[in-house]
Amino acid sequence: MSGEVNRSDKDGCPFAGVNTGSMAGAEAGAETGHHGAQLDFSADMSYGDYLHLDRVLDAQHPLSPDPNEMLFIVQHQTSELWMKLLLHELRGAMQGIAADRLAPAFKQLARVSRILEQLVHAWDVLATMTPPEYSAIRPYLANSSGFQSWQYRTIEFSLGNKNAAMLKPHAHAPERLATVMAAYESPSLYDEALRLLARRGLPVPASHAERDWRLPYDASDGVQDAWLLVYRDPQKHWDLYQLGEELTDLEDAFRLWRFRHVTTVERVIGFKRGTGGTGGVSYLRRMLDVVLFPEIWRLRTEL
DSSP states (O other): OOOBOOOOGGGOOTTTTOBTTOHHHHHHHHHHOGGGOOOOOSSSOOHHHHHTHHHHHTOOOOOSSOTTHHHHHHHHHHHHHHHHHHHHHHHHHHHHHHTTOHHHHHHHHHHHHHHHHHHHHHHHHHTTSOHHHHHHHHHHHTTOOGGGOHHHHHHHHHTTOOOGGGGGGGTTOHHHHHHHHHHHHSOOHHHHHHHHHHHTTOOOOHHHHSSOTTSOOOOOHHHHHHHHHHHHOTTTTHHHHHHHHHHHHHHHHHHHHHHHHHHHHHHHHTTOOOTTSSOTHHHHHHHTTOOSSHHHHHGGGTO
């Protein structure tokens, strides 16, 4: 038999398909690369260079002696990276809806929903942290809390859950405050959807097609009636009907994220107050009652 290693590349073996019985073959592979792959990056951009991995992987600095703090840091950092992508896609979708470019907006909204699924599953990993393990690192967190995440707050504002008091945690960082403030003062995703319905001639009340975007959204029977026209004749209003369902998918995923958040917090810290000063579980449970796109959910009773 020859010295062929009969494995596919799928197993990750760096010598798959190489005659390990031949030193000459190994030396030739070192020169030409595995299956023609480049091995020398002294003068070219590598994978790590492109992703700036040295900076990303050097950003974890536990403050406690407890080894479980690494889980806590990595989970929150990766969630912030997903939120960065979510905001990128959400802004693009909102711009598309405002410009009547619905096809790419639908693609981006679908991606936002998939990103939220990733954020939901991130709680599964953090839930492996037990109460004693969290108690060991909690004193080192001081007053830092996910409640203070400017990206999360920008997402909330962009989805229509406006609250001026939530600007205050970012007042110490003017650049971050400007980003959150822009989302606070601008039409939300749902506002843009209702403006689109109005442009299409559907009877969206003027009070909801143009308003003070900084105010929390109030549900409207008139808005529900406009959506009902769409849902009762989806063939006539197919793209608006699809928009309504994309919004439903998004809020469904967002609710799951919130639910997994509150159950994970209760599992790990019980009913202690949050490090940021909130009521912890009691505060998070109140957030479960927030409905972002109320008429789209209510109209289902009427169909």
